[in-house]
Amino acid sequence: MSAAKNINITLKIWRQKNAKAKGQIETYKLDNVSTASSFLEMLDQLNEQLINEKKEPVAFDHDCREGICGMCSLYINGRAHGPDTGTTTCQLHMRKFNDGDTIYIEPWRSKAFPVVKDLVVDRSAFDRIQQAGGFVSVNTSGRTIDANAIPVPKHDADRAFEAAACIGCGACVATCKNGSAMLFVGAKVSQYALLPQGKVEATQRVLNMVRQMDEEGFGNCTNTGACEVECPKGISLENIARMNREYLKASLK
Amino acid sequence: MKLDSKIPEGPIAEKWTNHKNHLKLVAPNNRPKIDVIVVGTGLAGASAAASLGEMGYNVKAFCFQDSPRRAHSIAAQGGINAAKNYQNDGDSTYRLFYDTIKGGDYRAREANVHRLAEVSANIIDQCVAQGVPFAREYGGMLDNRSFGGTQVQRTFYAAGQTGQQLLLGAYSALSRQVGLGRVQMFNRHEMLDLVKVDGKARGIIARNLITGELERHSAHAVIIASGGYGNVYFLSTNAMGSNVTAAWKVHKRGALFSNPCFVQIHPTCIPVHGVNQSKLTLMSESLRNSGRIWVPKKKEDAEAIRAGKLKPTQLKEEDRDYFLERRYPAFGNLVPRDVASRAAKERCDEGFGIEANDTNEGVYLDFSTEIQNKGRQAAYAQGNHNPSAEEVTKLGKKWLEEKYGNLFAMYEKITDENPYETPMKIYPAVHYTMGGVWVDYNLQSSIPGCFVAGEANFSDHGANRLGASALMQGLADGYFVLPYTVSNYLADEIRTGKISTDSPEFAEAEDSVRASINKFLGNNGSKSVDHFHKRLGLIMWNKVGMARNEKGLKEAIAEIAALKDEFYKEVYVPGSADELNPELEKALRVADFMDLGQLMAMDALQRNESCGGHFREEYQDAEGETLRxxxxxxFVSAWEYMGYDISKEMLHKEELKYEFIKIAARNYK
Amino acid sequence: MALTGLFLCLFLAGHLAGNLQLIFSDASAFNKYALFMTTNPAVKILSYLTYISILFHAVDGFMLTYQNAKARPIGYAKNNPSKNSSFSSRNMAVLGTLILVFIVTHMVNFWAKMHFDEKMPLQTITVEQMGQKMEYYVTTDHGKYYPADPAQLGQMGLEIRNKTEFYNKEVNVKMGEGYKDLHKITVAFFKDPKFGLIATIAYVVAMLVLAFHLLHGFQSAFQSLGLNNPKYTPLIKGFGKAFAIVVPLLFAAIPVYIHFFLK
Incomplete structure (x- = not known):
């Protein structure tokens, strides 16, 4: 392990009182940040400092802090989840920064993700897309067929899993210059399209999810590929292509 | 108070079936007239809400996160147990039942655990039908791995993200019901009180975390599925928001709280790095399938390693102490979690710890043997019967990457060390809480109409939970138990009609919540909530942690009571009540942790034995094993709330009867 | 978008093949080609398809850009997109607009002249007769030449109608048809002493813009159509890159050749 050291940094953080208020970037100095700290622990440290100064701490979303719940966000120095690839903000560590650095921290910017406060945004649009069709219509009786009754090729199961690894953080939307949610929706559509259990209602699913996605005000995909690069789970663009394919197929039916 | 566990009569294997056959039903045309509240959307909550919604009840589901998909069940890594016996290695419902009772150190209810084992196979069928992408073999069949405390392969998994896949499965079922209008979802809402009318649970007070508004929600039944309370230790593998508040409010309204001292310390977590650390990260127990745990045999080697003068890879095989294999040859590195954790603590207490932090607490989890074994197997499978050492290593690392790639990557991100090259450093950390709200066989608490499911209840894991059993229990409760037992309760509610939120009971509950919020905001303190939470955590870890003794526990009780008073006097909560205010949320949660922490110490103090995760130093044998x-x-301890002074809580006991399993010493040697 | 884009790629390939005659072939072959392209009914259908494609591609592009801009009403104070996406992929709209401007100018320069210019010259050849250089119109009917000198043409009782048709004035009969000399126009355009160099540079720049547009556009079209597969996508991407470089490069070579090398 490269030995941890302490660094001093300048933070430029978007502050916004609530959804209706106008926000602005504020500057904060923070000293003695351990490089072994995670980025969010650095923000904890800032908030502790603000509270001690009787100032209002910075609101940001976070929960599991192990890169799986998808609650953390933050546009750090112009990149979703910061400079590291394949990493959520909570797993980004301060060793990626240097003494004297200035770090910009902004909320996800998307019409479909309105700012709630400071760095917190509302991502319920993703929930609504899921509600439109991101499921297999099977009741939870437990009285289905045996789990091994339909063999699933390992290759398909693995691809489905890779798509299903999406954590719904919204980095794809945040980083896409068009604010498109195609990677998120494509991953969900793909997971089910790849499995025999999901194929049954594939047509309706893709039409409904895409309709909801458009209604939410996300932009269109122009295949810049930024989402794939910034996705903390490395969800592949292949999933978008698969959704396009599924959508074409469904539209022609 | 008489504790009636309502365990059905009859042979163990028939109890649940018989019971189900005699439970009362609610006809489909009556279900839409009945409201059910579900608090929490993890495996238990989401599956319960989805199932009840499907049945036709009006369900209102609440979570404090921005989406039900964020619940901390998502972080479970290793897998889910089910008695499918797909591997033909002698597994059965009975074996899973037996392993779970034994793993829980004979402190769980037989009937509940047997039901859990019975429905376990349905869970896998259900999840596969929902499109959960479990790992598969080349023949297209489901793959299994083995976990601690068992000698069969019954764990189903999806890489190191099984909890995520299962939760997203339950979330998809829940989303379907939301889309159909049968479940109303309340994101970013926190339950802050339970409302009782005429002794029955009739609703909750929830705070809209965005607007700060206090909302009254009524229902004919309330299900609490709010997870465990590991965050009482401040540092744990729980999510930052995981809290005891919903469960504790129920407790304060009269539900008994059981076995609070039964806490699982998970052996394989990344060690603490510094004072600003906010949480601990788990490395899945599945890694113990492939890794060997060791510390140096000689203290001077441990010292040299801590000082950075010696690398673990330089230490010769004969200078390493594989202490789990040495002490427990039958189970080796796969002993249950409590046993593995204590063994690591024992070595570190003796001065063999290898981590260069304040406490030197850390041991190695080494994959080099597995790299060689699997590499050789892989080479052989490719037809290369004389692989070079390099080929073997390369293939072995590839095998590891396929199996645990995401965990290894996570480890490297956090520690900046490459676990393919150098052994992982791990140390036990608080992970799961077996204790929780007391419930009967129907998962109903001592408040009629208030059901508690998943980690929030105490029911299935006794004094120690086996790996991959938490996911099983959460889904079993939500999908396969509550729909029956809640309906049975609701059968008497079809004539009740809509419950008004204008009653004095709702007003009283809302007022008391508002008073506690205003108290915090008006407090002219000077210290942050985290300041107190960290201090509470330290007391808990040092005195109510992996090893406890009478003196420490008595100190802890007094210290926590004092800390609680100081907290109410000195805490500073910025901001206002009518906005998104994370500090206020934390303050309300920490207040409940203060109460709970003290109760945990009291519970640990009264339990003059060592069992499972509860290790009292006074009760051990010559080899340092637990003495039950x-x-x-x-018995199950069940505490009754008696007011602000927690030391006044009254202890009730539910005797545990073992009719079908012969109670025996727990031996993994 | 993807379909029209790919169709326009096909058009580019065809257009390039024809235009390369400016380098590798002589004036009459090129003018013959030009005539074929303006009269053949099949080509007509294709050319209308091309116009529609361009129009649709452009309109769709503008609409997409507008919608996408709406999807992010407030931008980032600090953004670092070069870390995750290529220049071309982020600037398709700008590149496309430039190309549209280029297409319009290009059509004004050549297409419009070819179709509507009353003063469009007809192709001639110079023949040396008795030590005298005489110019004759070339006609589609091999072997027939008419003098390019209007006086001589008049003496023969001929006049030019409908820009290219030779008519016998008295009997009102079409005697033959000349070739519009697109080759000459083209050469003159790029060799113009005043604007030739500017035009050449402008065309080369336009082709650079086209190259960037294609660099993203070609492979992107396949992705949009749902064709992404670990086996074939690298091939598509490789071919797309080659296409995006080679086609504009060859197009750009034409004005450069004419301006600097053609005697």
Whole structure:
């Protein structure tokens, strides 16, 4: 392990009182940040400092802090989840920064993700897309067929899993210059399209999810590929292509 | 108070079936007239909400996160147990039942655990039908791995993200019901009180975390599925928001709280790095399938390693102490979690710890043997019967990457060390809480109409939970138990009609919540909530942690009571009540942790034995193994709230009867 | 978008093949080609398809850009997109607009002249007769030449109608048809002493813009159509890159050749 050291940094953080208020970037100095700290622990440290100064701490979303719940966000120095690839903000560590650095921290910017406060945004649009069709219509009786009754090729199961690894953080939307949610929706559509259990209602699913996605005000995909690069789970663009394919197929039916 | 566990009569294997056959039903045309509240959307909550919604009840589901998909069940890594016996290695419902009772150190209810084992196979069928992408073999069949405390392969998994896949499965079922209008979802809402009318649970007070508004929600039944309370230790593998508040409010309204001292310390977590650390990260127990745990045999080697003068890879095989393999040859590195954790603590207490932090607490989890074994197997499978050492290593690392790639990547991100090259450093950390709200066989608490599911209840894991059993229990409760037992309760509610939120009971509950919020905001303190939470955590870890003793526990009780008073006097909560205010949320949660922490210490103090995760230093054998006292402590403790002073809580006991399993010493040697 | 884009790629390939005659072939072959392209009914259908494609591609592009801009009403104070996406992929709209401007100018320069210019010259050849250089119109009917000198043409009782048709004035009969000399126009355009160099540079720049547009556009079209597969996508991407470089490069070579090398 490269030995941890302490660094001093300048933070430029978007502050916004609530959804209706106008926000602005504020500057904060923070000293003695351990490089072994995670980025969010650095923000904890800032908030502790603000509270001690009787100032209002910075609101940001976070929960599991192990890169799986998808609650953390933050546009750090112009990149979703910061400079590291394949990493959520909570797993980004301060060793990626240097003494004297200035770090910009902004909320996800998307019409479909309105700012709630400071760095917190509302991502319920993703929930609504899921509600439109991101499921297999099977009741939870437990009285289905045996789990091994339909063999699933390992290759398909693995691809489905890779798509299903999406954590719904919204980095794809945040980083896409068009604010498109195609990677998120494509991953969900793909997971089910790849499995025999999901194929049954594939047509309706893709039409409904895409309709909801458009209604939410996300932009269109122009295949810049930024989402794939910034996705903390490395969800592949292949999933978008698969959704396009599924959508074409469904539209022609 | 008489505790009636309502365990059905009859042979163990028929109890649940018979019971189900005699439960009352609610006809489909009556279900839309009935409201059910579900608090929490993890595996238990989401599956319960989805199932009840499907049945036709009006369900209102609440979560404090921005989406139900964020619940901390998502972080479970290793897998889910089910008695499918797909591997043909002698597994059965009975074996899973037996392993779970034994793993829980004979402190769980037989009937509940058997039901859990019975429905376990349905869970896998259900999840596959929902499109959960479990790992598969090349033939297209489901793959299994083995976990601690068992000698069969019954764990189903999806890489190191099984909890995520299962939760997203339950979330998809829940989303379907939301889309159909049968479940109303309340994101970013926190339950802050339970409302009782005429002794029955009739609703909750929830705070809209965005607007700060206090909302009254009524229902004919309330299900609490709010997870565990590991965050009482401040540092744990729980999510930052995981809290005891919903469960504790129920407790304060009269539900008994059981076995609070039963806490699982998970052996394989990344060690603490510094004072600003906010949480601990788990490395899945599945890694113990492939890794060997060791510390240096000689203290001077441990010292040299801590000082950075010696690398673990330089230490010769004969200078390493594989202490789990040495002490427990039958199970080796796969002993249950409590056993593995204590063994690591024992070595570190003796001065063999290898981590260069304040406490030197850390041991190695080494994959080099597995790299060689699997590499050789892989080479052989490719037809290369004389692989070079390099080929073997390369293939072995590839195998590891396929199996645990995401965990290894996570480890490297956090520690900046490459676990393919150098052994992982791990140390036990608080992970799961077996204790929780007392419930009967129907998962109903001592408040009629208030059901508790998943980690929030105490029911299935006794004094120690086996790996991959938490996911099983959460889904079993939500999908396969609550729909029956809640309906049974609701059968008497079809004539009740809509419950008004204008009653004095709702007003009283809302007022008391508002008073506690205003108290915090008006407090002219000077210290942050985290300041107190960290201090509470330190007391808990040092005195109510992996090893406890009478003196420490008595100190802890006094210290926590004092800390609680100081907290109410000195805490500073910025901001206002009518906005998104994370500090206020934390303050309300920490207040409940203060109460709970003290109760945990009291519970640990009264339990004069060692069992499972509860290790009292006074009760151990010559080899340092736990000494259970079945004559005096084969009971579930159930505490009754008696007001602000927690030391006044009253202890009730539910005796545990073992009719089908012969109670025996727990031996993994 | 993807379909029209790919169709326009096909058009580019065809257009390039024809235009390369400016380098590798002589004036009459090129003018013959030009005539074929303006009269053949099949080509007509294709050319209308091309116009529609361009129009649709452009309109769709503008609409997409507008919608996408709406999807992010407030931008980032600090953004670092070069870390995750290529220049071309982020600037398709700008590149496309430039190309549209280029297409319009290009059509004004050549297409419009070819179709509507009353003063469009007809192709001639110079023949040396008795030590005298005489110019004759070339006609589609091999072997027939008419003098390019209007006086001589008049003496023969001929006049030019409908820009290219030779008519016998008295009997009102079409005697033959000349070739519009697109080759000459083209050469003159790029060799113009005043604007030739500017035009050449402008065309080369336009082709650079086209190259960037294609660099993203070609492979992107396949992705949009749902064709992404670990086996074939690298091939598509490789071919797309080659296409995006080679086609504009060859197009750009034409004005450069004419301006600097053609005697």
């Amino acid at each position: 006292d079945d004559d005096n402590f084969a």
